[in-house]
Amino acid sequence: MKLKIPDNILSLKPYKPGKPLEELEREYGIKAPIKLASNENPLGPSPKAVEAMQAVLGNLHRYPDGSGYHLVNKLAGKLGVAPEQIVLGNGSDDVIGMLARVYLEAGDEAIMTSPSFLMYEIFVRTVDAVPVMVPLKDLSVDLDAMVAAVSEKTKMIFITNPNNPTGSHITTADFKVFMEKIPLPVVVVLDEAYVEFACDPECLNGLNEIAGDRPLAVLRTFSKAYGLAGIRIGYGVMPAEMAAMLNRVRQPFNTNILAQAGATAALDDEEFLKETRQLIHSELEFMQNELKEMDVDYFSTQANFFLIDVKQNAGDVFEKMLRQGVIVRSMVSYGYPEYIRITVGTRVENVRFLEALETVLK
Numbered sequence: 001m002k003l004k005i006p007d008n009i010l011s012l013k014p015y016k017p018g019k020p021l022e023e024l025e026r027e028y029g030i031k032a033p034i035k036l037a038s039n040e041n042p043l044g045p046s047p048k049a050v051e052a053m054q055a056v057l058g059n060l061h062r063y064p065d066g067s068g069y070h071l072v073n074k075l076a077g078k079l080g081v082a083p084e085q086i087v088l089g090n091g092s093d094d095v096i097g098m099l100a101r102v103y104l105e106a107g108d109e110a111i112m113t114s115p116s117f118l119m120y121e122i123f124v125r126t127v128d129a130v131p132v133m134v135p136l137k138d139l140s141v142d143l144d145a146m147v148a149a150v151s152e153k154t155k156m157i158f159i160t161n162p163n164n165p166t167g168s169h170i171t172t173a174d175f176k177v178f179m180e181k182i183p184l185p186v187v188v189v190l191d192e193a194y195v196e197f198a199c200d201p202e203c204l205n206g207l208n209e210i211a212g213d214r215p216l217a218v219l220r221t222f223s224k225a226y227g228l229a230g231i232r233i234g235y236g237v238m239p240a241e242m243a244a245m246l247n248r249v250r251q252p253f254n255t256n257i258l259a260q261a262g263a264t265a266a267l268d269d270e271e272f273l274k275e276t277r278q279l280i281h282s283e284l285e286f287m288q289n290e291l292k293e294m295d296v297d298y299f300s301t302q303a304n305f306f307l308i309d310v311k312q313n314a315g316d317v318f319e320k321m322l323r324q325g326v327i328v329r330s331m332v333s334y335g336y337p338e339y340i341r342i343t344v345g346t347r348v349e350n351v352r353f354l355e356a357l358e359t360v361l362k
């Protein structure tokens, strides 16, 4: 085909998700592999969400409520914001895409850390804007360097807190200082996909920073702590004026009937959220103690994943772990050739991971 493809699209590299379990079973003939690569919830979906989704199966011939009325109102009540400040997305990815389409034009700059969640760059390049990468400092977001990177062309800044893939976090105090230095026309996007796992009381909660018409968008997701990655639902909270602009470019039925019902019910499932947090925190402690015993270096985290320094090529370790039936994330393409990222699983999964790692690193 001789179709002209714009250079910005040609420059995109497709997002590489963690290997699906079925693929590992097919390709490697491994029975019952485990996946600790995509920061999913090891407990499965919230049971209340599952029940609510089962209850709407008979309505699937209908279009969903395009405004997501029930979910938006429940979220607004829980979060203490106006319904007009919430934009639902087909995953929080979808909200990132809307922000880029609304606020970025060709040639504008969007600052992000290097490495960072790969979808920021993909959406920025899609609208022919320019990603400006600011390296992490000691695996953490370097807010001063991000301020220093702001130019006349800067229109957006992405910050992930807790950060993916490193698990580091920024404090409320540091964020306040940072925001004071950011010129007004710049939209700050604070991606809090993992914020439910944070336990440091100093860790920033972006919702407290949304004030008046300051251009700040806070992104949250049901994919992680609520265990609903498969139905794709997330949201952004921002000043109502911004939300109204995003709704102009939002697909009318971007969140489906199952997702709306599941997410609405999951918000009531406090018990599940508590259980999830407890499991992650106690298993994190277990894994890190075991790694210490094994003399393997790892990094502290405020998320449901953490980095391990395998002190050899992480791509090779990834492959060898696959053969043991354990899917992890190699950090080679993120610029850390000797680190892997591991999602905290159930005790059974974590023990299998530790055994496989011990075998591989021997």
Ligand SMILES: Cc1ncc(COP(=O)(O)O)c(C=O)c1O
Pocket: 038, 039, 090, 091, 092, 093, 094, 117, 160, 164, 191, 193, 220, 221, 222, 223, 229, 232, 233, 234
């Ligand atoms: C930092 C970060 N932001 C956003 C997302 C996307 O979440 P969602 O499933 O809501 O699209 C992820 C998923 O891995 C993530 O790590």
